[in-house]
Amino acid sequence: MPKAITIELPADSEGLRRKLGELSRIAAPDNPYRGQSESEIVRQLVIEALETRQRLLSKTMAAIDTLTEEATAAIVAALEASKKPVPVPPIAPGSYSRETLPPLGGRAQALLDSIWDEADAAGGPKAARAKRRAGSRKPRGGLKLTDHGGDSVVEYLARR
Amino acid sequence: MPAPSGNDPPFDLGAYLGATEEVRTQRFTIYIPDRDRDNRPVEDIEDWIAACMGLLTRINGGCTRLPNASGEWLSDEGVTVKEQTALIYSFFGDASVFVGHLGKIRAFIRRFGKETNQGEVMVELFGEDAEGLYSRAYKIRREAWQD
Numbered sequence: 001m002p003k004a005i006t007i008e009l010p011a012d013s014e015g016l017r018r019k020l021g022e023l024s025r026i027a028a029p030d031n032p033y034r035g036q037s038e039s040e041i042v043r044q045l046v047i048e049a050l051e052t053r054q055r056l057l058s059k060t061m062a063a064i065d066t067l068t069e070e071a072t073a074a075i076v077a078a079l080e081a082s083k084k085p086v087p088v089p090p091i092a093p094g095s096y097s098r099e100t101l102p103p104l105g106g107r108a109q110a111l112l113d114s115i116w117d118e119a120d121a122a123g124g125p126k127a128a129r130a131k132r133r134a135g136s137r138k139p140r141g142g143l144k145l146t147d148h149g150g151d152s153v154v155e156y157l158a159r160r
Numbered sequence: 161m162p163a164p165s166g167n168d169p170p171f172d173l174g175a176y177l178g179a180t181e182e183v184r185t186q187r188f189t190i191y192i193p194d195r196d197r198d199n200r201p202v203e204d205i206e207d208w209i210a211a212c213m214g215l216l217t218r219i220n221g222g223c224t225r226l227p228n229a230s231g232e233w234l235s236d237e238g239v240t241v242k243e244q245t246a247l248i249y250s251f252f253g254d255a256s257v258f259v260g261h262l263g264k265i266r267a268f269i270r271r272f273g274k275e276t277n278q279g280e281v282m283v284e285l286f287g288e289d290a291e292g293l294y295s296r297a298y299k300i301r302r303e304a305w306q307d
Contacts, residue, residue: 094257096218108210111271115215119267 186287195243197279
């Protein structure tokens, strides 16, 4: 491929003809215009200009394509990130419920829910203790769980 | 880390394993047999087991069911009843949470005992509190759920 030559072309027709003549006469072996007619040199210059323009255009389009791909990837990533579930804070011990747990299969769910509701309606150890006191029954001794200050487990579970 | 209680192991297992938390736990276990007091099979035993596991999970956040254990006992009539028993246990760290839901456990034991015609239902409590270790088994006899 011949070495690139930068040519300053005069704006006036006389100067242009003179310059084309000079180009034709440059004896360097790598001069692509050597011995060419004026019209042939002009044709070659026009073709080269068009090719240069095409190369620049191709580079620009490739750069635009790259930018477009990067922008598209960023948008897709942002959309995917927006779909991720918001982290749910852990449930405090003792706060699990039928709303926070998956349902059980078969009859088990109905069984558990009815037992749960029945116990809620009856009240816990405090309610049982109050009921017992109302009936003036004396509590018996037994193992005490710490921190609740109530009945022993054996008393509570076994009491009618 | 809990304060030393005199019941601490003689080596620091937590530090060796890289544990970030160490709490005193208590373990509650329920025995769910597949036979009634008359040696008849409990037809819907798996529903009761699932309900029991759901109950302990709701209360303590989780539970474990051990593989069925073979057991036998003498009935009031002197008959040896052989049964397969599911052991379901659950750990809890905060006794006040567990005790706050004790009514549900009592209701479960009564419903299970009554509806599956049990002679008694057995539960266990094992663990450590500020005063030391304890281990108890409780037999809740059928009189508890007979109206």
